[in-house]
Amino acid sequence: MDSSSFIGNHSAEKTSLVEAIKRAAESGLWHEATVLLFRIAETRSPSAEYACHLYDEFLRPGAVFMNPLFHASIVLQLFAGIVDGEAVPRVEDAIAAHSGSTAESMEAKFALQCGVALRQIVNTPAGMDTARSTVRDIQIYLETRDSRPMPPLLSVQTNLLRLESSWVSGDFGSVMSAGMNIHAHRGTTWAAHVDCFDQIWTKTALAMLFSPEVIDFGELLQEKTLLTALRQSSPQAYELVVCINEGNTARASEIITNGIDCLQTAADVQVVREKVALASFLRHVRQSPSDKRRFVFTEIAEACQCTPEDVEMLLLKALERGFVTGKIDGRCGSFLVENVQPGHIPLDAVCVLEKGLTNLIASVARCETFLDTQ
Structure with a gap:
C-alpha cells in the first residue's frame, strides 16, 4: 500500500504525521523523520496495518540513513503489541538491514534479535535455546568491544531476555539482576517499547522472595515501583514480604500455611519457609545485646518458630550462605556467633x-x- 492510498483510509491526525514523515524523507531530512517516527511509536499503539505501512514505507528504506539504534528502537516500539505474523518478518528484515560491522549496527542487530527471541520464549518450544544463544552472542560481543558503556537500548533488550529466560529456568538471582537493570531505564526512550512493566516488576519482586540468597527485604520495600506491582498482583506475597521484613514470624508462617498463589510447588513453600526462619534468626541475633555471642538451640527455635531438631540445619544454611560466621556446638546445643551480616538500613x-x-x-x-x- 502506498502512502496516498494509506492516507485516504486513516484519520486526519495520522494523515498529517505520515505526510510530514514523507516530506522529511523525500527531502533527505532523516533526523526529522526519525523524530516523527519516534513520536508515533512512543505515544500510540498503532494497528498492525499502520505499523507495517510505516515500516515498509519509511523504516525499510530509512535503515541506511537513520542512526541504527534509533531505527531499532522505533521498530521494537512499533511492533511491541503486534502479532508475530505481522511483526517478526519485519523485525527480521530490520536485523538484516543492520548487518554492518560498525558498533552501532551490531548493537542494533542484537537488540532486534532479543526482540525476536523474547517472542519465541513465549510461543515456541525451542524459544529457550534461541534465548540462550542470543544472550551468549551478546556476551561474546561485549567481551570484545571497547570499554564504552552498553547502549541503553541493548541493555534493556538483553536484560528483558535474561529476565524471561531466567524466570522460566528458575534462576531467580539472574531475574533480580535483570529486573533491577531494566528498572534503572524506566521512563526513558529506550524502554518505551516495553509494555509489560508490571509483570517485570512482579517477577523481580517474586524472585527476591524465592531466591535463597536474599534474606533482607528492606531494599525491596524501598522500591515503590516493585512493591506496588507485587501488591497488585499478589497481595498475599506482598504481606508476606512485609511480615518477613518486620520480623512477624507468626503471621508469615500463617500466610504460608494458608497458601499463596505464587507458591505453586512444595519446593517453593520450603524455600520461603526457610527464608522466614533464617530472617527471624538473623533479626534475633542483631537485636540481642552486643556482648551476647552464644545462642542455645532452644532459644533459636523459639525465635524462628521451628523445632530444636531443625536448628542445626538452619545454622548450616546460614553459615553456607555467609549470613553469619561462627561455630556450632552440637554437643551442648548452642551456636557461638562471630559475625553477622548487617541488615538493611532504611x-x-x-x-x-x-x-x-x-x-x-x-x-x-x-x-x-x-x-x-x-
Missing part, C-alpha cells in the same frame, strides 16, 4: 543518622573554638 534511618552526625560535627567544632579561646 533511608529514613540513614537521614536521622546523617542529621545526628552533622550535629556532632558542629558540636565538636564549637568545642574546638572554645578551647582555642581559653
Whole structure:
C-alpha cells in the first residue's frame, strides 16, 4: 500500500504525521523523520496495518540513513503489541538491514534479535535455546568491544531476555539482576517499547522472595515501583514480604500455611519457609545485646518458630550462605556467633543518622573554638 492510498483510509491526525514523515524523507531530512517516527511509536499503539505501512514505507528504506539504534528502537516500539505474523518478518528484515560491522549496527542487530527471541520464549518450544544463544552472542560481543558503556537500548533488550529466560529456568538471582537493570531505564526512550512493566516488576519482586540468597527485604520495600506491582498482583506475597521484613514470624508462617498463589510447588513453600526462619534468626541475633555471642538451640527455635531438631540445619544454611560466621556446638546445643551480616538500613534511618552526625560535627567544632579561646 502506498502512502496516498494509506492516507485516504486513516484519520486526519495520522494523515498529517505520515505526510510530514514523507516530506522529511523525500527531502533527505532523516533526523526529522526519525523524530516523527519516534513520536508515533512512543505515544500510540498503532494497528498492525499502520505499523507495517510505516515500516515498509519509511523504516525499510530509512535503515541506511537513520542512526541504527534509533531505527531499532522505533521498530521494537512499533511492533511491541503486534502479532508475530505481522511483526517478526519485519523485525527480521530490520536485523538484516543492520548487518554492518560498525558498533552501532551490531548493537542494533542484537537488540532486534532479543526482540525476536523474547517472542519465541513465549510461543515456541525451542524459544529457550534461541534465548540462550542470543544472550551468549551478546556476551561474546561485549567481551570484545571497547570499554564504552552498553547502549541503553541493548541493555534493556538483553536484560528483558535474561529476565524471561531466567524466570522460566528458575534462576531467580539472574531475574533480580535483570529486573533491577531494566528498572534503572524506566521512563526513558529506550524502554518505551516495553509494555509489560508490571509483570517485570512482579517477577523481580517474586524472585527476591524465592531466591535463597536474599534474606533482607528492606531494599525491596524501598522500591515503590516493585512493591506496588507485587501488591497488585499478589497481595498475599506482598504481606508476606512485609511480615518477613518486620520480623512477624507468626503471621508469615500463617500466610504460608494458608497458601499463596505464587507458591505453586512444595519446593517453593520450603524455600520461603526457610527464608522466614533464617530472617527471624538473623533479626534475633542483631537485636540481642552486643556482648551476647552464644545462642542455645532452644532459644533459636523459639525465635524462628521451628523445632530444636531443625536448628542445626538452619545454622548450616546460614553459615553456607555467609549470613553469619561462627561455630556450632552440637554437643551442648548452642551456636557461638562471630559475625553477622548487617541488615538493611532504611533511608529514613540513614537521614536521622546523617542529621545526628552533622550535629556532632558542629558540636565538636564549637568545642574546638572554645578551647582555642581559653
